[in-house]
Amino acid sequence: MGYFLISPVRNFSHKPEAILGPYLKPGMKGVDYGSAMGYFSLPMAKLVGEDGMVYCIDIQPKMLHKLNDRAVKQGLSGIIRPVLVKEGESLGFLNGLIDFVLLFAVAHEVDDQPKLFAELAAMMKTGAVLLFAEPAGHVKPAEFSQSVQLALQAGLVKAGDPQISRSMSVLLRKDEAPFL
Numbered sequence: 049m050g051y052f053l054i055s056p057v058r059n060f061s062h063k064p065e066a067i068l069g070p071y072l073k074p075g076m077k078g079v080d081y082g083s084a085m086g087y088f089s090l091p092m093a094k095l096v097g098e099d100g101m102v103y104c105i106d107i108q109p110k111m112l113h114k115l116n117d118r119a120v121k122q123g124l125s126g127i128i129r130p131v132l133v134k135e136g137e138s139l140g141f142l143n144g145l146i147d148f149v150l151l152f153a154v155a156h157e158v159d160d161q162p163k164l165f166a167e168l169a170a171m172m173k174t175g176a177v178l179l180f181a182e183p184a185g186h187v188k189p190a191e192f193s194q195s196v197q198l199a200l201q202a203g204l205v206k207a208g209d210p211q212i213s214r215s216m217s218v219l220l221r222k223d224e225a226p227f228l
């Protein structure tokens with residue numbers, strides 16, 4: 049599955065630079081949550097450049113090892129930080145640091161989605177955005193809507209409807225906390 053995800057054929061439907069370019073600028077800190085071998089992580093690293101950082105989070109050590117090898121080969125290892133997590137483990141060290149989160153074809157694999165979206169919202173700076181996409185066909189529209197509801201309950205707001213081939217997707221933003 050990991051090799052399938054980084055196959056060049058995927059580039060016909062998912063062009064990383066076109067999908068991510070509107071959100072990532074040099075110097076930013078990004079998270080690729082459920083990065084696998086880094087189909088999106090390496091282009092993210094190129095977009096944020098040497099002054100930025102991409103945290104690549106996954107539960108499978110093998111995926112992260114392969115991602116690390118690929119980053120070394122492409123001269124991007126200084127910008128890629130692989131992070132191995134256990135299901136449900138907290139990533140508090142990233143809280144409030146992140147400008148952009150990618151959650152692509154991952155949420156349907158996660159047991160505790162309310163916790164996932166709470167974790168991602170906590171990582172994000174005010175004004176940061178999360179691009180959330182799920183594979184159309186594999187995930188039902190009702191399941192996707194349910195996941196989006198969980199993201200809204202975690203405090204994110206809808207900020208756009210990006211069109212991504214063969215996917216259901218939404219852009220979510222972390223706004224200022226309302227004054228109480």
Ligand SMILES: C[S@@+](CC[C@H](N)C(=O)[O-])C[C@H]1O[C@@H](n2cnc3c(N)ncnc32)[C@H](O)[C@@H]1O
Nearest residue numbers: 053082083084087106107108152153154157158
């Ligand atoms: C279908 S792949 C998608 C990979 C990548 N986002 C892409 O689009 O190429 C899903 C990845 O999410 C990871 N994953 C599943 N549950 C996870 C969790 N709870 N926390 C972190 N990663 C997880 C899997 O190990 C796998 O590498």
